[in-house]
Structures are given as structure tokens and as C-alpha cells.
Amino acid sequence: MTRINSPADLEKFRQGILSSRDSDKLCITLCSGSACQASGSGEVAASLEAEIEKQGLSSKVEIRKTGCHGFCERGPIIVIHPDETCYLQIEPVDIPEIISQTIKEKQVIERLLYSDPVTGKKIVHESEIPFYKNQERLVFGNNLKIDPKSIEDYLAIGGYAALTKALSEMTGEQVLEEVKKSNLRGRGGGGFPAGIKWEGARNAPDATKYVIVNADEGDPGAYMDRSLLEGNPHSILEGLTLGAYAIGAHEGYIYVRQEYPLAVDNVNKAIKTAEELGFLGKNILGSGFDFTIKVHQGAGAFVCGESSALMTALEGRVGEPRPKYIRSNIKGLWDKPSVLNNVETWANVTLIINKGANWFRQYGTEGSRGTKIFSLVGKITNTGLVEVPMGMTLRDIIFKIGGGIPNHKKFKAVQTGGPSGGCIPEELLDLGVDFDALSQAGSMMGSGGMIVLDEDTCMVDVARYFIEFLTDESCGKCVPCREGLRQMLKILTNITIGKGKEGDIELLEELSETAKEAALCALGQSAPNPFLSTLRYFRDEYEAHIKEKRCPALSCKELIAFYIDPEKCQGCGTCLKKCPTDAIIGGKKMIHIVDQEKCTKCGTCFEVCPTKFSAVTKISGVPVPPPVPEEERTVVKKSKEKQ
């Protein structure tokens, strides 16, 4: 490749790419992010390539493997351009039909379209599907358009224009001012204003400074940074380079977890091609500015997402946090001023410089500008990645975009902000989501995890689950976190197995205070949140577990029993056949009984009992009624009874 040495060179290069592309040519995009690969997009791609070859269309149809589209519930997704016909949940068997019908005959295949669950109406275009229609995809949108392995694709949609603009028309200080003016807040956790962080580093006297991408996303269920880095790596490189220019750094690092192999591949490939074309390296675009980026693979410790632990790990030492009484923008990596932001934040920087702070500020709320990508998972109809303006209500995100709770269950709470975030109950569904509103509600933005919980979820068990995760992921350096969490987990576990006692809640509160106030790093300080937020909104559940040994959600195994209602049992024998532990006593036309001694509470009987009978029930907090005497167990049909 020829090196691009000036903005004029770049424009010529871009025009060259655009003129070689025929916008009327058919292009099939297929999402190939990690989530879609797990649901088989690799096989779909192979059969797509083979079928196009077979039908002799190679010169007429282009295949583009893009990053994640976000609608992972319905992946793999195919979009056929220029018509933008969108097909969901594609399997290799569908490919011959797609090629012969849609590509050759321009016929839309109804059964592969999105069908509205309420009206049953079929939707042809991706952008009109409610999941997408209600989003504002400023950062994530380009994922759908480009092959992340192709720098030409990125350039074709205007890539590296922000960098060109900054290097040719702006000083580093002006870039900084623009970011400050945008009031961009870090998307990785704390929501610290990026511009202020950068300014500290810029003004620090050291000549050597660093910029770092935190791609150590490790929250259970969260994959927005992963999908961005996989799907649009150049936008991150561009943002990072802009940050380096603003603060005067010449070296940057991308700390990405090893468990993200596709992200590592794509970002390495992106760095290589960006270096070849002269977007990285010496004298970028002839401006005299030098900048290089190295990729560091993290070994998968959750705590390394904490900035000081990440920097310690980058230095080649054990990834433990250090006290941050001197901020890392003054004394960070190798004690040099270092600016660390997460993937999504850096991607926003590219947008801000491209379109200006004023443009950016029109999105979002007063205190939280722009959009935020959330990973919407759990008990939700449309699992996936959603990007919405800050301030959109939880209700809109969960019901309008997410499609609500499946299986006609009731919404109970949404857990936001990752393991050390909190649970927000139904009465706060109209909360507009931004950094401050979530904190006030006792949760936090975190990096944008959103786990939806339905009525079958026990909130004490949710707290126990997250505290267990954090106990496991604590680095173990300071006492309030290591020992405090160890004790909190023991108490919470006891509560969920019916061994809770008076005073447990108060003890948990005391342990929470110690961790919140005295732990060394943000992980420890925020670790009690899962307990504190569930206590705040669901105290009655804690009390029911402790005082009545009752689990109101009928979820904690040790506190529930399966019981067959003799009035409803028709002696069909389904549960008897399916029970893996032979814990069901019964016979033909006999009322079935659960042998509580043998029952392991696996719930199979509950699941298999025909809905028309619904005889198997879960009970908690009350003794199991004694079994019907053997001589009275014959099922009497109600109609016969009357005669």
C-alpha cells in the first residue's frame, strides 16, 4: 500500500475507493461478530460464498462480513443492499433460496423477515424493526456497514476524517477544548469527564505521556466494548490517536482481554493497515505528529479493568490496584501521566472531533451528553446491544426496544452497572437513564450492562450471586474487600439456604460500610452495592428469608418444596415418568404425591405438568400438607362426581 502523506492524499485515496465501488451493486452483509459466530454465522458465510460461486454471481454480488449488528437474539442477520432487505436467524439451508429468490428474482422471502410479535406484520428493512427504530446508533451504527478487517471500508464511510481535521486544522489544545466542551464522560464506569482527565495529563510536566484503551470488559453479560472493537476497530484507533495528539502522547496501549480473540485479531490487523497507510507511526499525514499503538493481552482478571490495576498489569506486574491519591493522569503507567478510557469513550472522541461538540451535545441530558450502548440481557425478549440517547427511560429501553419480558412473566427489576452495580425496581421504570440518575437510584452506569430480572428471580439470591462473583474476582490485597466480601458471601448464602438469623441484615450493613469507606479501590468500594440496592428496594424479601424461611420468588431451592395439588392432579403420570430421582409416588388414575425425602427440587415435575392441570406447585415458608391417605388417591372425574 502507498503511504498517505497529506490530507489531499487521503482525499484522493478515498475518492479512488468510492469510484471503484458501484453503489448499485448487490451487497450481502452478514453479521460476523462473536455472538453471531456462536449462532452459526461462520457456516452461513461459507454456504453463502459457495452458493454465489455455484450460481455464477461472483462478479455481481459482493459479500461483506460485518461486525455485530446488536440484535443478537435473532442472529445471524443478513442485509441485502441497496434495498436493505433484512433476513433474521439465517441458517445455511436458507441460502440457496435467498440467492435464487431475492438476489436473482428480487422476491422477498416472507418467512425470513422480522414479524411483529403483536400485529404479526412483516418488516422488510432492518432500520424499521422496532428494536432498531427506537435506537440512536451514533457510535454503533457503522458496525453494520463495514468489514472490520478492511481499512478501505472504514475510509469509504469517511474514516480518519476526524484525525485529518485535527492534524491539519486544529492544535492539540483545540482538540482537548472540543472534548471538554462536549462534556463527554467516561463510558467505562465512573463517568469522569474525559476532557478534565485529559487536561490534567496535558498540563503534567513530564514529557513522556501515555494514552490507553481499556478493553478489559469483564462484567457478566456485557459485550458492547467487545463488539465495537471487533466491528469497528479503526474508530477506536482514530479516537486514541486524537487523544494522544490532544495531550501530547506518542505511545498508546490497548489492553484487551485474551478471551476476546476476534477483537485481538481485528485490532491487530487494523493497527497494521493503519501503519501501512500512515495513520499511525512517524509523521502522521505529514503533520509531524508521531504515534504508535501496542496491543497488550490481559490474562482475564476482572480487577484489571480498574485503571490502576490495569496499568500495573501493563507494566508486567501482578494486576493489583494501587492507591490513587495521586491520579493516574499525573502519575500513571510507569509513573508517567496516562489517560485511560474505555473502548466506547474513545469511539465517541472520533465522533466529537468529526462533527463537533455542539452536535454531540444535542444528544442526551444536561449532565450526561451523547448516547450509551447497553448490553440488554437476562429475561428479555430481544437480547442484544442497544444504543440510546442518555435520558431514555428504562421502560422504553426494556419494553419498546427490548420487547418486554418473555413467557408472559412480570418484570421485577433491572440490574445495571455490572457486578458492583445495583438493582432498580419496577416503580423506577420511568427513570431516565444517565450517569447521575442511576447513581441516585443506588445503582450505576458502569460500562452499560443491563440484566433484566423477572418475577421468578429471588433478589437475595441475585445479591449473593454478584457478591460471589466479586469475592472470586477481588485481588485480595485489602481487608475490607477480601475479608469483608468473604463474610458477606457466607451470610448471604446462609440466608438463601434458610440459615439466616436476626441481626444478619445489620451485620451486612456494617460490612458494607467498611468496604465502601475503607477499601483500597473502586472494586472494593462498590462491591456492597448488589446487597445495598436489593436491600433498599426488596427488604421484605430479606426479611421473609430470615424470619419465615420463605423465598417469595419461590426460587431458593432450600426454602421451597414441590407439592402436587390433589384437587388438580389427574394422575396422567407425566411427572412420574420424568422425575429423575423417582421421587413421585403414583399410579394409573391415582393422585400423585411428591416424596419430599427423595425430591432434589430439580423442578422437572413443575415444568412437565400439563398446563391444563397445573397441579404441581411450589410452596415456601409453610409446611408441606400431609399426603392424601392411600385409599383416597383414586382420581375422580368431576363430571362423574356430580352423578
Place this chain on the structure above:
Amino acid sequence: MSEILLEIDGKEVKAKSGMTILEAARSVGISIPTLCYHEALEPFGSCRLCSVEVEIHGRIKLVAACVYPVAANIVVKTRSAKIDRIRKMILELYLAHAPDSFVLQDLAKEYGADKDRFEKESSFCIHCGLCVRYCAEVKQKNAIGFVDRGARKEICFIPEIAAQECWDCKECFPLCPTEALQAAYVLSQSLFSP
């Protein structure tokens, strides 16, 4: 080095820049309890027992005195109801590991900590890291280190190094606030039953 004026427990204290609150306090005879601190070693900030309240720009926050650098005009309080409550809890968490440690017992008396508040744990180690850091920083042998993380974190001698270095040294033993029991046990274990 420039001189910095700050207030600790109502007393005006002169400190040098670069000093920590702990050093400044001790220089004027104000005592702050510590477990993981040692003059010869880099401050570690793990036991959090030295937590004190600092007022900066009208906001009060809890910081670890052993690592927090002095700054002009900050107001430090080394005792308060909250500080005492947190120190008591930290001691109780420690006493689940090392109920017979004299250092811990003395501190427990001062802060009213109950040694039986939590169920006893199987390891004596309180992870102050004095042995680990002394071996690395002073002796520069790295014969002992931490392994694993979180609640599973333990100290461990590296048999290859320990077999050469430890028998004639054992300088880390008396540093151990749990009466050297843990260090002696772990050393024997790694050398005789690896």
C-alpha cells in the same frame, strides 16, 4: 524539600512534601494503628487500619494514612466514631484468622473488637505482606510471594529459592503479626510436602 503545614487532631503539624500523613503524625507523637506498615518497606496500604478522616475543600473522606501524601491545609482526624467503627470491624475480620495474635488482641481491646464475631478461618495469615515485601525489598530474594487472588490468596515460599535462602535467614518470621506461626508453617510445608 518544601515545608507543608497541616492540622492533625487539632494540632498544627509541619511536614515535608512527599511525606505521608502517617509519617507526619508519628513525627509529632500522634499514633495511628498499623499492621502492614514497616519503616523499611514501601507503604502497601492493605490493612486499612490506618484509615483516617481528611477534610479537603470542605469534603471529608476516609483515606489510608500510610499512603496518603500530606498536602497544605488539610485537616486530619485520627479518631472518630466512624473511624473507630471501621477499625473495630477490620480487627474482627482479622481475628477470625488469628485470634491468638498479641498485636491483634491489644488492638481489639482498644477498639472493643469481639474476636468471636466471625466464624474462625483455617489460615492464620492476615495478608499484611510484611514477609513477602521484606524478602523482596530488603533481602531481594523473593523467596516468598502471594499466590492466587481474592479470598483464596495465600502466602507461599518458592521451594527452589527457600531451600537455599531461608534456613539461615528467617528474618521475616518476627515481622509476622500473627506470631510467625503462619510463616513457619508455610515454609515447612513447602519444603517437606511440596
